[in-house]
Every structure is written in structure tokens, then in C-alpha cells.
Amino acid sequence: MKIRLASPLTIDSIVDGPGLRTVIWAQGCNHKCKGCHNPSTHDFSGGFKVDVKDIIDEIKKLKLQRGITLSGGEPFEQPDPLIKICKEAKKLGLDIWAYSGYTFEQLIDTKNPRYFKWKSLLENIDTLVDGKFIESKKSLLLKFRGSSNQRIIDVQKSLKLKKAVLHLEYIENMDIAK
Numbered sequence: 001m002k003i004r005l006a007s008p009l010t011i012d013s014i015v016d017g018p019g020l021r022t023v024i025w026a027q028g029c030n031h032k033c034k035g036c037h038n039p040s041t042h043d044f045s046g047g048f049k050v051d052v053k054d055i056i057d058e059i060k061k062l063k064l065q066r067g068i069t070l071s072g073g074e075p076f077e078q079p080d081p082l083i084k085i086c087k088e089a090k091k092l093g094l095d096i097w098a099y100s101g102y103t104f105e106q107l108i109d110t111k112n113p114r115y116f117k118w119k120s121l122l123e124n125i126d127t128l129v130d131g132k133f134i135e136s137k138k139s140l141l142l143k144f145r146g147s148s149n150q151r152i153i154d155v156q157k158s159l160k161l162k163k164a165v166l167h168l169e170y171i172e173n174m175d176i177a178k
């Protein structure tokens with residue numbers, strides 16, 4: 001199985017979630033956020049394809065990292081390879097963050113034809129930073145987020161309750177979601 005990436009993994013990031021993390025940059029995004037910092041990740045035939053096994057091999061070599069982060073681009077456009085990668089990362093004890101331009105409510109909408117795939121991916125994610133980047137709500141003071149509409153969500157609690165539960169651990173870094 002292959003995944004289309006925008007760039008090679010960032011092995012050591014300290015800005016894409018807590019602690020030292022390895023970031024997977026999924027290629028392809030339809031959200032068209034005004035002011036997007038990474039327009040080269042939008043084209044679904046851009047970037048390059050990599051075997052999922054090669055990504056898993058790289059993740060297995062990590063020593064000091066606390067977790068992995070799915071970013072892009074839009075990771076939820078490629079749920080199948082990312083489910084596989086996340087399952088392996090979990091076995092290694094890594095925690096998993098994901099960024100999505102979709103809101104949590106969109107991702108758990110049972111009427112969406114991609115509901116089952118998205119739910120399977122969410123089941124393997126600890127924390128979701130959700131929603132489009134809104135330029136007028138951008139602030140450089142926000143930790144782990146680009147704009148204040150985005151929320152930091154405890155995914156497993158939210159799936160149980162079927163509503164977004166904000167991640168209390170990071171609440172001090174969050175202003176009130178508008």
C-alpha cells in the first residue's frame with residue numbers, strides 16, 4: 001500500500017504537538033483556506049508516493065520521540081495508509097496527533113460516505129486539531145494551532161460522547177473557540 005506525501009517525514013518537530021514528534025505530511029487538500037501556509041500540498045497528484053512499509057520502518061527507528069503527527073495537506077483524504085501507520089505507531093507506544101481542515105463534527109457525520117474510514121482513522125488518533133485555517137483568526141500566540149477557530153480535541157473521549165471534548169491538558173493554551 002502506498003501513501004502520497006508532500007515531503008519527507010520531519011523527524012524532529014517541537015511545534016506540531018507536545019514533545020518531540022515525527023510529522024507525516026500528507027499530499028492533497030481540497031479545503032482552499034485563504035492564506036494557507038502550504039499551497040504546494042493541495043494538488044492530489046503532487047508530491048510523491050511512498051510505500052507505507054517504508055514509513056513504518058522509519059517510525060520503528062525513532063528513539064526519543066513522544067509521538068507522530070499527521071499533517072499536510074489533508075490527512076483524512078488518505079485514511080487507509082494512515083490507519084496502517086497509526087496502528088504500528090500505537091504498538092510502539094507513540095501518541096498520535098492529527099491536523100484536519102474538517103471539523104470533528106464533519107468527520108463523525110454518519111451520512112458522509114467516508115464515515116467508516118474516517119471513524120477507523122479517528123479510533124487510532126489521540127488528539128485532533130480540527131477545522132480550516134481562517135486568516136482573520138490567525139494568531140502567532142496560539143500554541144499548536146494556526147487560527148483560534150481550531151480546537152484541540154481529545155479524540156477518544158469525543159468518540160465515546162459523540163461530541164467534541166476539548167483536550168484539558170492543553171486548555172491553558174487555548175482561547176475560547178469562536
Ligand code: SF4
Pocket residue numbers: 029030031032033036037038039041072073074100101132133
Ligand atoms: S486545510 Fe491546511 S493545507 Fe489545506 S488549505 Fe487549509 S491550511 Fe492549507
